[in-house]
Amino acid sequence: MAEITYRDAVIRGIAQEMKRDNDVVFLGEDVAKAGGVFKATVGLYEQFGPLRVRDTPISEQAILGAAMGAAMTGLKPIAEIMFSDFFAVCFDYIANEFPKSRYMSNGQTKCPLVVRTGNGAGSRFGAQHSQSVENWCMMIPGLKVVAPSSPVDVIGLLAAAVRDPDPVIFLEHKSLYPTKGEVPDGEIVDKLGTAKVVRPGRDATILALALMVPRAVEAADRLKAEHGIDCEVIDVRSLVPLDTQTILGSVARTHRLFTVEENPRLCGWGAEIVSIVADEAFYDLDGPPVRITTPHIPLPAADVLEDMMLPTVERIVDTVRRSLQG
């Protein structure tokens, strides 16, 4: 057991997989000699050498296209897109190429790759370097989408993503890079498609993802301490595949559902889950499901403004308390 940062967990996760399998290669902008703009790949170049850890030009289409061609023909590439906002300049690969080739070829081709990216707000970078784009990815059939919230999940889910035979979008939250958590020694391999109950509770289910998980947990602690409301917090972790059974099971026990989403409101992941719960567990509910989201507004740069946008502990506490106690 050791306490490490989320950032170091990324390094450890990649290293674990590169050590295990020579076919795992890694490419991206400034990732090799410089160790990444978020310092989340420091030391990999020194450890695995210039053939396996490669700096690329500022060519997001070339990065993802090359990853795909390598994946189709036998490698297991990990590609880094520095900021998830840049998915917009290489979205063809994410939307049209990775997820469609297997289907269109009637199962002839494969695309086992991982796209890692820095996602989410909190760095005060403004509207083009702060977005949470999980909803951009979730809506595409053929992709898998994961967003870990803790160091141990970073390693385990990254390993699962690299070993997965499908294209996986791996969303690392920029504001979580410096956060710390306990991580066991030795190899860690988790499972895609599994949500995690991070705090059990009886009165309401709160679903959260990435940076919203620690906020939901803190809100749950306060709701218990200050208002006697006992919330179950579930880290959704994997949007595709989605662990609906864990979610439906929790709702069946608590009878109330809240989602805490950093993505802008329209078509956020919570909307899909609420619709599933409405379809399949409507009579388990004692009240309307409530989505707590970033509003449908581009993200402002100023810290005071950005802080007003994202769901906060206070907003979660207030929303849950008002919904349950009126």
Next chain:
Amino acid sequence: MATAQVRAEAPGSGLNDDIGEAKRLAMYRSQLRIREAEQRAYDLFLQNLVKGTSHLSLGQEAVASGFAEAMQKGDLSFCTYRGHAHTLARGVSVEKVLGELMQRDNGLMRGKGGSMHLTSEEHGVMGSYAIIGAHLPIACGAAWRAQYKGDKDVSVCFFGDGTTNIGAFHEALNFAAIWKLPVVFVCENNLYMEYTPIGDVTAVPHPAADRAASYGLERIIIDGNDADAVYRAAQKAFAKARAGEGPSLIEALTYRHSGHSRADPAKYRPEGELEKWKERDPIKIYRERLQQFGISDKVIAEIDASVRKEVDDATETCKAAPMPPADILTTDVYADGGWAWRN
């Protein structure tokens, strides 16, 4: 380019030049097979039996056949929606291609891909891509794998003149050059993007070749209607790639005899242009080439007959083939064979 110039390339004495009789006969057969299959696809479209869209390579056969003849087993082709020719040239059966165009169960992808996405991994056809430029970086990735693993195969990426104006073209060229990848980029300059002449929208006269210098590459322009010229250029580029000396960019001058897609009557072409290019029809050029090399009309006629038979037989098989069954709708979305996105 004058016909006289093309003739001058043929030594006219015997068959033991660098290409030789067997390869010439193979390239003749290959070009004719594409011609007949594409013509048949057009006829079947008029009968409402080819559905969706289709982009024919009538007039551009020499590029596909010349490159395919120079490729070795294991070399990889990356094509565009105008990819029937390249797929056939790698040895995929006419039946599989026509079946896919007719959206039948016997098609290459059982109707799940359609005419724009012909793929046959066992023949090295790594897909046909319908988003302009998308496959150039993908071909780079396949070439990167060869370089990384020490494999000797070359990735060959075919695209049109219009594709040279999209970002992915430039990203891929630079990427391939700096990593010295064993990839060959082949621009089939047929003078038009969809309906707009390429010269109207491009800053340089030769859309591919005039950009080569930006990526430290040689300026290569070839007669894309002469399979021998294509074959020789391909050989040279493949040898360079296999020797670890990096990518090539080849601009092959050619012309499509039909419209851009089945919906296009090609009224935007100046009068006489098509006729002029038909004088340089690659099949006509090549039949004459065989004759110059002393190959008998009888041998040529036998090839003609056997190709027609293959296309006729394939047509009948496809017409009789069933439509795809509903149970393949949800297969192969994910690697587990299914489409489950939740538990």
